[in-house]
Amino acid sequence: MVIQKIFNNNSILALDSNKHEVVVMGRGIGFKKNVGDNIDLEKVEKTFILKEKAASEKFKMLLDDMPKEIIYVCYDIIEYAKNILDVEIxxxxxxxxxxxxxNTIKLYKEGFNINNPIIWEIKKFYPKEFKIGLKALDFIEDEVGVKLPEDEAANIALHLVNAQVNNSFKEVGDITKQTKMINDILNIVRYTYNIKLDEDSLSYDRFITHLRFFFKRLNKKNHNKEEKSDNNEDFLLKQVKEKYADAYKCMLKIEDYLDKELDDEEKLYLTVHIQRITMK
Structure with a gap:
């Protein structure tokens, strides 16, 4: 590999044998080196190959003044997350x-501790990502020597949720909004039935999963023409409305909360899920 740019003594931009740009990091890898020199492969510790041009350019900007240990620990967190989640990131x-x-570590060292107000919701709705966030705190403590609070595990979890390629929400703020809406809907069910939901039940897990994909479908429909419900869905909804009257009324409250007219398909599935989650 041939050096194209030296960011600092520990990180450089290089061209590999296929003429692709790669960011290479290692202790002293850029020390007393010049553009055009070959890399000492024995010093290579981390290699970043970012195919997305915009991501690559911004990542290179970070390297100008980012401590090596921060880059390293984030790399390890992301690779760990990829293995656990098994989704495209x-x-x-x-x-x-x-x-x-x-920025979090910098603020923490300055005495600022930013709490995450929806940490409990994140634990419930994104358990895999939250567990990775907890593991990330261990990585950070080992590499950087800073023990961040549990709230930061929730923040890291939101970044992981946001980075999943098939996720229709593109900003962490939207993920936070989605999480709050799920919790609001659960509260509507709780207060309507005046019951405590069994959060360990399979029905509860299914309902949460349904709501997460429900918001994705709503987001998609906002950008496409509304599809009319077929006669079969209309027939099934009438049956469900009669059989599960309380669940149907609860679904209507959720529809009012969303301030959006749902199609028959969404009404049908929401009602069925409400019925399942409230059965004793």
Whole structure:
């Protein structure tokens, strides 16, 4: 690999044998080196190959003044998350998560501790991502020597949720909004039936999963023409309305909360899920 740019003693931009740009990091890898020199492969510790041009350019900007240990720990967190989640992750996570963790550590050292007001909802609705966030705190403590609070695990979880390629929500703020809406809907069910929901039940897990995909479908329908419900859905909805009258009324409250007219398909499935989750 041939050096194209030296960011600092520990990170450089290079061209690999296929003429692709790669960011290479290692202790002293850029020390006393010049553009055009070959890389000492024995010093290579981390290699970043970002195919998305925008992500690559912003990541290179971070390297100008980002401590090596921050880059390293974020790389390890992301690779760990990829293995656990087994989903496609946007390359932008290398930029967004690295920048976030760097700023968080800086604020923490200055005495600022920013709480996450929806940490409990994140634990419930994104358990895999939250567990990765907790593991990330261990990585950070080992690499950087800073023990961040549990709230930061929730923040990291939101970044991971946001970075999943098939996620229709494109900003962490939208994920936070979605999480709040799910919790609001659960509260509508709780207060309507005056019951405590069994959060360990399979019905509860199914309802949460349905709501997460429900919001994705709503988001998609907002950008496409509304499809009319077929006669079969209309027939089934009438049956469900009669059989599960209380669940149907609860669904109407959720529809009012969303301030959006749902189609028969969504009304049908929401009603059925409400019926299941409230059965004793």
């Amino acid at each position: 946007s390359e932008y996570i290398y930029v967004t998560l690295t920048d976030h963790i760097s």
